[in-house]
Every structure is written in structure tokens, then in C-alpha cells.
Amino acid sequence: MDKLNWGKRAYSVFLVCATMAIALQAQTFTTLQSFDNTDGKYPDAGLVQATDGNLYGTTYGGGAKNDGTVFRITPSGTLTRLYSFCSKTGCKDGAGPNASLVQATDGNLYGTTTYGGANNGGEVFKITLSGIQTVLYSFCSKTSCTDGWKPYAGLVQGTDGNFYGTTVVGGTGSCQDGCGTVFKITPSGALTTQHNFDSTDGKNPYAGLVQATDGNFYGTTFYGGAHGEGEVFKITPSGIQTVLYSFCSIRYCPDGFNPYAGLVQGIDGNFYGTTYYGGNNNVCGSFHCGTVFKITPSGMRTTVYNFCSKSGCTDGHAPYAGLVQGTDGNFYGTTVVGGTGSACQFGCGVVFKVTPSGTLTTLHSFDKTDGFNPFVGLAQDTNGKFYGTAYYGGADSDGTVFSLSVGLGPFVETQPTSGKEGAAVKILGTNLTGATSVTFNGTAAVFGVVSSSEIMTIVPAGATTGKVKVVTPLGTLSSNVPFRVLP
Numbered sequence: 001m002d003k004l005n006w007g008k009r010a011y012s013v014f015l016v017c018a019t020m021a022i023a024l025q026a027q028t029f030t031t032l033q034s035f036d037n038t039d040g041k042y043p044d045a046g047l048v049q050a051t052d053g054n055l056y057g058t059t060y061g062g063g064a065k066n067d068g069t070v071f072r073i074t075p076s077g078t079l080t081r082l083y084s085f086c087s088k089t090g091c092k093d094g095a096g097p098n099a100s101l102v103q104a105t106d107g108n109l110y111g112t113t114t115y116g117g118a119n120n121g122g123e124v125f126k127i128t129l130s131g132i133q134t135v136l137y138s139f140c141s142k143t144s145c146t147d148g149w150k151p152y153a154g155l156v157q158g159t160d161g162n163f164y165g166t167t168v169v170g171g172t173g174s175c176q177d178g179c180g181t182v183f184k185i186t187p188s189g190a191l192t193t194q195h196n197f198d199s200t201d202g203k204n205p206y207a208g209l210v211q212a213t214d215g216n217f218y219g220t221t222f223y224g225g226a227h228g229e230g231e232v233f234k235i236t237p238s239g240i241q242t243v244l245y246s247f248c249s250i251r252y253c254p255d256g257f258n259p260y261a262g263l264v265q266g267i268d269g270n271f272y273g274t275t276y277y278g279g280n281n282n283v284c285g286s287f288h289c290g291t292v293f294k295i296t297p298s299g300m301r302t303t304v305y306n307f308c309s310k311s312g313c314t315d316g317h318a319p320y321a322g323l324v325q326g327t328d329g330n331f332y333g334t335t336v337v338g339g340t341g342s343a344c345q346f347g348c349g350v351v352f353k354v355t356p357s358g359t360l361t362t363l364h365s366f367d368k369t370d371g372f373n374p375f376v377g378l379a380q381d382t383n384g385k386f387y388g389t390a391y392y393g394g395a396d397s398d399g400t401v402f403s404l405s406v407g408l409g410p411f412v413e414t415q416p417t418s419g420k421e422g423a424a425v426k427i428l429g430t431n432l433t434g435a436t437s438v439t440f441n442g443t444a445a446v447f448g449v450v451s452s453s454e455i456m457t458i459v460p461a462g463a464t465t466g467k468v469k470v471v472t473p474l475g476t477l478s479s480n481v482p483f484r485v486l487p
Contacts, residue, residue, distance in 0.1 A: 027363045028405035029351075031370045032077030032387075034394030037062040039081045040069040041398040043389035045154070046100040046321075046376040047073075048109070051415070051428055052129060053453030055379070055387055056082075056109055058097035062398065067095035067116065070109075070127055073401055075381055082131035087116035093135055094123040099154035099208065100376070101127075102163075105415065105426075106187065110136075110163060112151040121149030121170070124163070124185055136189035145170035147193060148181035153208030153262065155185075156217070158237060159418060159486075162186050164194070164217055166205040171196035179203040179224065182217075182235055194239035199224045201243055202231045207262035207322070209235075210271075213418075213484060214297065218244075218271055220259040229257035230275070232295055244299035253278040255301060256291035261322035261377065263295075264331070266356065267481065271295050272304070272331055274319035279306035289317035290335070292354055304358045313338040315362050316350035321377035323354075324386075327411050327480050330355050332363075332386055334374040339365030341372065348372035349390070351404055364404060368393045371400035380480070382453075383430045384408040412455075412470050412477045418484035419459050425483075427455040427470060434473045440483055441466025459485060 035041055041062025047055040055073050063069035063084035070083040087095035095116030101109040109127050117123035121140025127133040140149040148167030155163040163185050171193065173179030179197035182205070197203055203224025209217040217235050225231030225246030235241040248257040256275030263271040272294050277287040280303075289308035295301045307317040316335030323331040331354050339362065341348035348366035351374070366372045371390025378386040386404045394400040412429040419425060427438070427447075432455055438447040440463035447457035455470065468479040 029364045029370070030077075030403045031394065031400050032403055033073060033079045033401040034396055035059060035062060035398040035400070036396045037066075037398055039063070039079060040071055042391055043399045043401065044098050044375060044391060045389070047379045047387050047389065047401070048101050048103060049379065049381050049413070049428060050103045050109070050129060051107065051426055051454040052451070053430065055381065056101050057389060057401070058099070058101065058111065059399070060096050060098055065091070068097045068113070070097070070101070070111075070131070070133070072129075075383055075385070075387075075403070077401070079401070083127055083133050085113060085116065087120065092116060092118055093133060094125060098152050102155050102157060103415070104157050104163075104187065105161065110155050110157075112154060112165065114150050114152055119149075121145060122151045122167070124151070124155070124165070124189070124191075126187075137185055137191050139167060140170065145178060146172050147191060148178070148183060152206045156209050156211055157416075158211055158217075159215065159416065160237065164209050164211070166208060166219065168204050168206055173198040173203070175199060175203060180205045180221070182209070182219075182239070182241070195235055195241045197221065197224060200226070201241060202233055206260050210263050210265060212265050212271075212297065213269065218263050218265070220262055220273060222258050222260055229253065230259045232259070232263070232271070232273070232299070232301075234297070245295055245301045247275060248278065253288065254280040255303060256293055260320050264323050264325055266325055266331075267329065268356065269297065271297070272323050272325070272356075274322060274333065276318055276320060279303070281306050281308040283308050283313065284317055289313065290319045292319070292323070292331070292333075292358075294356070304356070305354050305360050307335065308338065309360070313347060314340050314365070315360055316347070316352060320375045324378050324380060326380055326386070326406075327384070327408050332378050332380075334377060334388065336373050336375060341365045341367035343368035344372055348393070349374050351378070351386075351388070353406070363406065366390060366393065370394070371402060378404075380408075382411055382413055382428055384410050410477055411480050412468060413480055414468055414483050417481055418486055420486045421459050421461050421463060423459045425457050425459060427457060427468065429453060429455070429470060429477055431474055432470065432472060435470050437469075437471035439469050440464075440485070
């Protein structure tokens with residue numbers, strides 16, 4: 001399934017879901033940027049905060065060659081196009097970046113494109129914060145694309161320093177175009193296929209992976225599994241894959257089906273995600289309206305929320321994107337359609353908050369001028385605000401970048417989130433100049449302030465797992481997640 005034609009199944013069934021509207025509690029929502037094709041078009045990926053304090057993202061189209069871009073945007077909304085992709089003869093450096101970037105420990109950004117590259121099968125690339133791009137690997141370089149092709153998802157850097165990701169198709173699986181793969185790639189571009197899906201153990205992984213606190217990677221597939229409607233799986237760094245749950249295991253699929261997005265591990269150790277279809281509300285038609293679910297590392301699944309639970313689907317439906325856990329412990333996400341936006345036939349999509357126990361609050365309903373159809377999730381900046389993109393809408397109908405403040409305060413974030421004693425750690429934050437103390441769960445660390453948004457430190461001897469705290473002239477900032485001290 002391509003994001004550009006997602007409505008083949010969706011629009012035909014959402015005929016009753018945007019008939020009523022209710023008043024929503026006001027939130028501080030700001031449209032930061034409307035794309036105009038020259039600076040990019042159709043932002044199809046989430047944003048990532050880098051050590052310079054700015055946010056970085058990609059657009060699927062637009063730019064100088066109309067094949068997509070990498071852009072930088074400040075928290076206040078000043079956008080700079082860093083790079084324009086090109087799939088044409090003489091500049092086959094990839095095209096159609098569909099996924100978020102990741103900043104690696106070397107300070108560079110790494111990502112993927114869905115097509116283009118030397119073999120038009122997509123690529124893995126590296127780009128500096130100043131915009132110098134390097135192709136690391138072009139997919140479909142092997143006969144019959146046994147190395148995979150079409151990497152829709154982004155990468156995750158593992159604790160071993162390598163990157164891990166997925167391809168939607170290709171590999172040695174028995175599907176017509178291959179069922180997709182899990183791969184590992186070194187920072188220098190040496191790729192190893194970790195797993196070839198074969199439908200019964202999953203098919204078409206559109207989402208990326210998350211490395212959990214147990215060191216294993218967890219992910220989803222859109223199709224395949226025991227019932228053909230997607231699954232949650234675990235895979236070890238060495239490539240041993242285990243199916244944890246196959247969706248649509250219950251008649252009429254109240255457990256959801258077709259998870260497009262990946263997972264996030266909550267502070268409780270469980271994983272949380274969304275299914276694009278399914279659930280127990282059939283007002284959206286035979287495919288139902290989608291769910292938020294929780295699943296334990298051992299595979300016990302629970303439905304947290306069924307979309308279209310409110311009259312007129314003002315709570316949204318069709319959650320295409322995954323979730324992010326905010327510093328308040330709640331989860332935040334988006335739906336493609338639904339909400340109170342009257343400019344779209346079925347609603348323009350929403351931003352929502354849901355508690356781990358399943359209480360959902362609609363925070364914002366899109367209405368075209370501020371964007372519509374947010375296909376991707378949110379990122380929480382260390383200033384406390386959430387940032388995201390909408391695929392369409394805005395002044396030129398080419399998509400938007402937005403911020404949403406819900407009253408959460410600033411915090412710090414460590415890169416990486418785990419390490420041994422003596423390991424180097426970067427701390428991201430806001431207004432870090434003048435910091436006087438850095439502690440790992442109470443143990444003082446030696447540190448240096450690099451800039452107002454970055455501190456360099458090392459894990460001190462005797463440190464134990466817990467929150468990292470930074471004392472600044474404006475107050476004490478705590479890390480969003482505990483830092484795990486490895487043996």
C-alpha cells in the first residue's frame with residue numbers, strides 16, 4: 001500500500017464518520033511552515049531533533065529535482081532546504097524519502113529513500129547537518145532483489161553502532177515480489193540481510209524497528225502472519241525472528257488489523273502501537289476504524305482504544321502513524337481522517353492524547369488551511385512541545401509543519417539512552433548554557449557544555465540506572481527516559 005493511494009480502501013467505507021462536530025478544548029497549535037514545492041512537497045515523515053537544537057525531516061516530493069528533500073526547521077519555524085534528491089540519469093542518489101531521519105552517534109543523519117538509487121530500488125543515505133549527502137547502499141543490487149527493495153521505514157541505530165531497518169518487498173520469501181526483509185547496515189554501508197519474511201511469519205513491513213531494553217528489536221508487518229492481516233514480531237540482533245502476535249485472531253477483527261506503524265516501548269516496559277483498521281466500531285464500514293493497542297514483550301495484546309468511539313468520529317479514525325510517549329507518561333499520535341474539520345468530507349485528521357489506560361482526548365482537528373491527512377506521528381522537542389507534519393494542506397496544499405503545546409515543561413534527552421561506565425553520552429536540551437551539574441541517577445559526572453542545546457559527558461563510575469539530571473541557571477532538567485547503565 002502506498003500513502004498516495006491509501007484511500008482505495010479508506011474512503012469507500014468512511015461514509016458516516018464526519019456528520020457531527022463537537023467543541024474541542026483549545027490547545028496551542030501553530031502552523032510553522034506551509035510547503036510550496038520548491039522547499040519540498042508532501043512531508044511523509046516525522047521530525048527528529050538534532051544536537052544543534054533544530055528539527056530535521058524529509059519530503060516525499062518537491063525540491064529542485066522534484067524527487068523529495070531533506071530540510072531543517074528551527075523550533076520557531078524557519079525552514080531551510082538542505083538537499084534535493086534526484087532519481088534521473090546522472091544523479092541517481094535516491095528519490096521519494098518516506099521515513100524519518102535518525103541522528104547517529106557520529107552526529108550525522110541517516111535515512112532511506114523508497115526508490116531511486118543505482119538500481120531504482122531505494123537507498124540508505126547519510127547526510128551531514130550542513131547538507132552533504134552520501135549514498136551508503138542502493139537496494140536491489142543482487143539478482144532478484146534478494147537484498148530487498150523499497151525501504152519505506154527509517155533506521156534505528158543499535159547499541160552495537162550499526163543501523164537496522166526493513167524493506168517492504170524483496171528478499172527470498174515466496175511472495176511475488178518478495179515479502180520484505182530486516183537488514184543491518186554498518187555506518188560505512190556494508191549490508192547484511194537479517195531476516196527474509198515469508199508471509200506466514202509476516203509480510204510487507206512498512207514500519208521500522210525499535211530496540212527494546214532487552215536488546216532485541218521489535219516491529220510490525222502490514223500483512224502476513226497466521227491470519228494474513230499483520231503481526232507483531234521480535235528479532236534478535238543476530239537475526240532470530242519470533243512472531244509475537246498475529247492480528248485478526250478474533251472473528252470480525254476487534255483486535256485490529258493491518259498495523260502500518262511501528263511500536264514504542266513505554267516506561268512500563270510494554271509496547272504500544274496502532275492498527276489502521278479493525279476494532280469494535282463498525283461505523284467506518286467493514287474495515288472498522290482502527291485501534292491503539294498494548295502488547296507485552298511476551299506477546300499478550302490488549303486493546304487500549306477503539307477509534308470512532310465518539311459521535312461523528314470526532315475522535316478521529318484510521319491511525320496511520322505510531323505513538324510517542326510524552327514526558328507526562330501519556331501517548332500522543334495522529335489519525336489520517338476524522339475530527340471536526342469541515343473542509344474534508346470525512347474529517348481532515350486529528351492529533352490525540354491517550355492515557356495508558358485508554359482515556360483519549362482530541363487535542364486538535366485539522367481543517368486544510370493548517371494541513372490535513374497527517375500520515376506520521378509526533379516528536380516531542382526538549383522544549384516540551386510536540387512537532388509534526390501533515391501530508392497535504394497549508395497555503396499551497398503541499399503540506400505543513402506544525403507545533404502543539406500542551407503545557408509540558410522542558411527536559412533533556414540522552415544519546416544514546418544506555419551505555420557502560422566511561423561511555424560518551426550527548427545530552428540534548430534547551431538553554432543548557434551555564435549548566436553547573438550533570439548526574440546519572442544521583443552520581444555526578446564530568447561534563448562540558450558544547451552549545452545551548454548540547455552537553456558532552458561520560459557515564460561516571462558507580463552510576464546506576466535512572467534519570468539523568470542537568471542543573472541550569474533556569475532550573476533542573478530531567479531526562480525523558482531513564483538512562484540504562486549496562487554491565
